[in-house]
Each structure stands twice: as C-alpha cells, then as structure tokens.
Amino acid sequence: MSAKGLLSFVICAHKPFARQGENGDCAGEEGFFSAVANTYAPLVDMAERLSRDNIRPAFTVSLSPSLCAMLEDEQLGGRLRSYIEAGLGDESAAFAHLRYESALAVLDRYSGDLVTPLKQLQQNGQIEVITSTATHAVLPLFIHPECSRAQVSVAGADYQERFSRKTRGLWLAGGAFEPRLSQYMQLAGINYVFLPARSFECARPKPKYGLYAPARLAGGALAFACDAASLEDCLSFSGSGGGVYLDCASFGAYDAQAASRVARAHAEYFLRRRLEQAEAADRASGIRPVITCACDADLFGGKWFEGLEFLEHVIRFIRQERLPLQMVCAGEAVEAAQAAVSGEIEPDAASLSGGGYFEQWLSPDNDWIYPRLNAAAEKMVELANRFQFQDVGHIEKRALNQAARELMLAQSSDWAMQGGGASGCGGGRVLEHCGNFDRLAAMVCARNIDEAALRDMETRDNIFFNMDFRVFASASAF
Amino acid sequence: MDTGQNTSDTLENSADGMWRRSLESRRDRLALLTSGPDSVLVYWEWTKTKADFFRKGSFSQEILITVFDAVSGAQACQFRRGWDGLRFYFKPPQRGLYYRAELAVFSASGETHCRLESNTVFVPRGAEGQ
Numbered sequence: 001m002s003a004k005g006l007l008s009f010v011i012c013a014h015k016p017f018a019r020q021g022e023n024g025d026c027a028g029e030e031g032f033f034s035a036v037a038n039t040y041a042p043l044v045d046m047a048e049r050l051s052r053d054n055i056r057p058a059f060t061v062s063l064s065p066s067l068c069a070m071l072e073d074e075q076l077g078g079r080l081r082s083y084i085e086a087g088l089g090d091e092s093a094a095f096a097h098l099r100y101e102s103a104l105a106v107l108d109r110y111s112g113d114l115v116t117p118l119k120q121l122q123q124n125g126q127i128e129v130i131t132s133t134a135t136h137a138v139l140p141l142f143i144h145p146e147c148s149r150a151q152v153s154v155a156g157a158d159y160q161e162r163f164s165r166k167t168r169g170l171w172l173a174g175g176a177f178e179p180r181l182s183q184y185m186q187l188a189g190i191n192y193v194f195l196p197a198r199s200f201e202c203a204r205p206k207p208k209y210g211l212y213a214p215a216r217l218a219g220g221a222l223a224f225a226c227d228a229a230s231l232e233d234c235l236s237f238s239g240s241g242g243g244v245y246l247d248c249a250s251f252g253a254y255d256a257q258a259a260s261r262v263a264r265a266h267a268e269y270f271l272r273r274r275l276e277q278a279e280a281a282d283r284a285s286g287i288r289p290v291i292t293c294a295c296d297a298d299l300f301g302g303k304w305f306e307g308l309e310f311l312e313h314v315i316r317f318i319r320q321e322r323l324p325l326q327m328v329c330a331g332e333a334v335e336a337a338q339a340a341v342s343g344e345i346e347p348d349a350a351s352l353s354g355g356g357y358f359e360q361w362l363s364p365d366n367d368w369i370y371p372r373l374n375a376a377a378e379k380m381v382e383l384a385n386r387f388q389f390q391d392v393g394h395i396e397k398r399a400l401n402q403a404a405r406e407l408m409l410a411q412s413s414d415w416a417m418q419g420g421g422a423s424g425c426g427g428g429r430v431l432e433h434c435g436n437f438d439r440l441a442a443m444v445c446a447r448n449i450d451e452a453a454l455r456d457m458e459t460r461d462n463i464f465f466n467m468d469f470r471v472f473a474s475a476s477a478f
Numbered sequence: 479m480d481t482g483q484n485t486s487d488t489l490e491n492s493a494d495g496m497w498r499r500s501l502e503s504r505r506d507r508l509a510l511l512t513s514g515p516d517s518v519l520v521y522w523e524w525t526k527t528k529a530d531f532f533r534k535g536s537f538s539q540e541i542l543i544t545v546f547d548a549v550s551g552a553q554a555c556q557f558r559r560g561w562d563g564l565r566f567y568f569k570p571p572q573r574g575l576y577y578r579a580e581l582a583v584f585s586a587s588g589e590t591h592c593r594l595e596s597n598t599v600f601v602p603r604g605a606e607g608q
Contacts, residue, residue, distance in 0.1 A: 143509050143597040178600050196565040202603045348574075349512070356603055357514035367495035367565065368513075371523055374509055427496075 003326035005278025006154060006290045008333045014064035014136045014295035016414035017463055020078060025448050032070055033083035039301040041103035044117045044309050051126050055319050058327035061077040062171035064132040065158040068115055069463045095254045109452035115128055119163055128329035130169035131159040139363050140178040140349055144377045150471045152188040154464060166458055169333050173413050174350030186219035192334055193223050194294050195347050198356055200225040202348035212281040212289030215342035224332060230293035233273060237266040238304030246305035263306040267313030287340040290333045361416040369430045376437045382406050384472035395449045400469035402457050403440040409433045409461055500564050501529045508581045508594035516575045517606035521565035522581055532561045537591060538584040548576035548598045574603035
C-alpha cells in the first residue's frame, strides 16, 4: 500500500555543557547522567533492536554539539557509570533497574561513547543525525549577526569532524527563528531547518502547500513546520496514562505491564490521528503530507518513563499493521516532497516555547544577562576583526580561541531558562563564562597571556577542540 | 546570624543588582531585543565617566529614546526616561516591522550632547487577534 503521508519524528537531544572539573560539583552533570540513563542509551538500544528486527527506525535525532562533547568525555563517562550503578542499588527505584542495566550494557558495548552507535546507525541508513546551534543558543536574541553565523558555522564544523560528513539539517534551539536567519543557513551549507507551525501560519506569502510540505527560505534552504497536533498528543500522553504511567514525582506503586498496555494504546491512537491528518491534508491540497513531529528527547524516557516504549510501538505498528504512513528521516522527507515544495516564504519570528515567542529566554527575571552577553559578543567581533589577518603567536591564538569558546558557552539558552540573579546556577554560568572571556580578552589586548590560567580554562571548558576565533569576524567566510 | 555582608551580596546578585553594573560599562550602548509581538526590551549602558557626568548634573537627568521603523525611517514612538533607568519594555505600535532606536543625551542647557544608535530588531507579526 502506498503511504498517504510521511511521518518525520525529530528527536531533539541537548544538555548544557556541564563539566566542572574533577570533583563533579555542578548540578548540570546530574541532568546529563539522568538523560543518558533514561533516554539516550535506551534510544540507541531501541533503534538497534528495531534494526535487528528488520524494521527501520527512520527517525531524525538532533544532537547538540555540547551534548556530543559530554557524551565523548572520559571524565564524565566515569561519573556517569557511578551514577547508573548507584541507581541500580536504589531499592526505591526498582522500576528503573531494567532500564539502567540495559543502559550500562549499551555503554559497555561502545566503551562508554554513545555517539559511535548513533553514527553507525546513520551510516547504515537506519536513522539520520543532524546538529543544532553550537551551544543551543536562541539566535533571534543576538544583536550581533556574527554570533548567529558563528553558532551555525561552528555547529556545522563540529558535526563534520565528528560524523565525517556535512550535516544536512539544523535544529534551531527552541525552534526559535526570525526572518534574517534564513541567509545563514545557506552560508553554512544547511539544507533544511524546522520551524514552529506559527512561523508558517504567519508567513509572507502564505506557503502554497500549507503546513505539511517544506517551504523554501531566502537563500535556498528548506523549512519544515513542526506539527503542533502530534506534539500536543505526545505531551498529553506523557501527563496522562490514567494513573498507570509512572509518576516520576512520587514513584508510587508501578505496574509495568499495565503501563506498557497504555503506551501501546496511545501509539495506536496517535497513528489514527496522524492518518486523519494525512487524509485531510491530501483532500485540502492534493499532496502527500510530511507530518513533522519534533519532540524534546527528554520526553522519551525522562519526563515520560514509557515514552520510548510508545515510540517503539508507533514505529512497529506502521510496519506490522501495514498502515499507509511511512516513517521517514528528515532528509528523505526532502527528497520525497520535491514535487510539492512551497515557493519562497518569509516565515514569521516565533519559537516552540510555551508562549510561542521568546519570553522564556527574555523577561524581567533574566534580562540582565543580555548586556553581559552583548558586551562580550561586541568585544569578540572586535578581536576577531583585529587579529584575523595578523600573524598572532601560538599562545595568543590559543587565548583568542578559548575566548570564543567561553563566549559560546555563555550564549547557551539554558542559562536564561534557569532564571534568577547571579547566584542562580544559570546566571552564575553566564557570569563565569563572561568573566573568563573578559580575562582572556584583556590578556590578548595586553599581549600578556597568563598561560596557567589559560590552560585551566582550556582544561575545564574543553568544547570545540578545533575552534577558530576568526569565525566571529565580520567578514568571515565559512 | 544574618550579616549585612550577606544582604549586600544578595542585592548585588539580584537581577536589579546586576543591572546596576550597566553604569560601569566599557562603552555607552543602546540595544533592542524582542520577546514577542507586543514586547520589546530597550536597554542602555553607560561608561563610568558618562554616568558621573549625569550624577554631577552636567547632563540633563532625562534622556530621550526615539524608535523608528527601520525600513521606512518613520518615527514610531518616543519615550522620556531617567538616565539611570537602564531598561524598559514597550509595546511596539505595529507588529511585523523592523525597528531601531536612538537615544539622545542633553546637556544641562538643553542642547543635544550625543546620540546612541541601537541594533535593528524584527517584531513578530503574530496571528490576527492574538
């Protein structure tokens, strides 16, 4: 049976860079460990299991460069193992033992490195891996275009180095978009991005084929609209389950078999709804629609314990029940939709956050971070312009590259979401990275580098090994 | 026992306390950021030297911020604020436009002393009736 519609799951995996030295004193590390144990390792396990059963998972996973750096970090790997082993010894969390055992098995299989199996799954055509903005920065809140370009460019280069090929797709942190970003996608060789449905609904002109076909952006990249209904369904399932799903807040009595039956029923309902959508889109515009269901990876396994089981049921049902829906990776959706691409549109500025715009990252509670970030950005652009054609010494170059790393880490959208003043974890991280940046910039300008201090920062904030500060230059070509 | 030192640290580390740091900026700066179709943040920063001029009364205590449609150049709205207000949010008169702003500082005698120019922001169009 030919498919009436294409179902493109985009699973967005990101954690803020949290690697605070030997003593593991940063709260962010725990969030990362939990995500590996509950989501990333089980996701790999699920994709491999489907693949062994000759069922192609065909989902897209966006891995942020900061998450990849942590997944490959040996120090963090050691602490991750301790975290999982502690979980296995926790009698009150017996429901998670099976998952933790399987997470450990996956980690053992790949010597603790989860990027490798994802890379292999991609090479075998089972899934697609794309990247996100370098430190998951929300680009519409930048006032220096050089920073938007650098976030996209560094992410692309990081991906190429890690996956030995160019990324085709880009996940914009928070789905946050504004029209001027279109031009940067082409500059960085990005073929497609994912935008909030609202960006399509309020686009000029309206996309010819509506929300279920990609539309061309100025500069040539394609944009897919994230389907609000399928995300709402997933969010609604995660918070329901008729009292059968695991309540992650209370950890009360848990019947795993009953929860599994509900996850299966939710998968069946989800697919019925998508089929109805596909049929309606076909009637309305005569196209085979692409339904892009973009979800935060944490939903699957973390916030929704049974979420991965739900996803596996969805993928298996389509195949086993011969449903007229086809799971596709985003790149395949581009190929399949070539006949129905809406002409060039200017999508509206929007995001996938609760309010639909940028309130989550810019409000009276957290707006104080922007003067700090913008002052550092202005200085970085100035330094890049000043030194890009100069024959700077090795140590000055190291300091400039580290300054670029510190700025990018400060720009992570996670800090604004954690809110509060400078004492809060998020605010503290902005001040820490901006402080490091200021110190490095002052050293470079004075041509007097404190190598011990520089080495300390390079060791702690060891992301983007091949960072080149010139990516922040006003006329940088990438 | 609570000490004055702790209270002072808390105030300094609060969001308002952090904004006070904008009175010792490396440069005078004016910026716009948009958080949605009906909300634009305008903020400004002063070098310590410039802030001292305000404090000593060499400049008028009031600054004038004018917002323009960045494409047509037409004036969109205007605000008078205290020099050390450092930020406020406003509802743009029209959605779906690019805006930029200028900040004017006046000498005590009322003459324009200097102007700061902001970046340009795009204010989302938003849905009708939203």
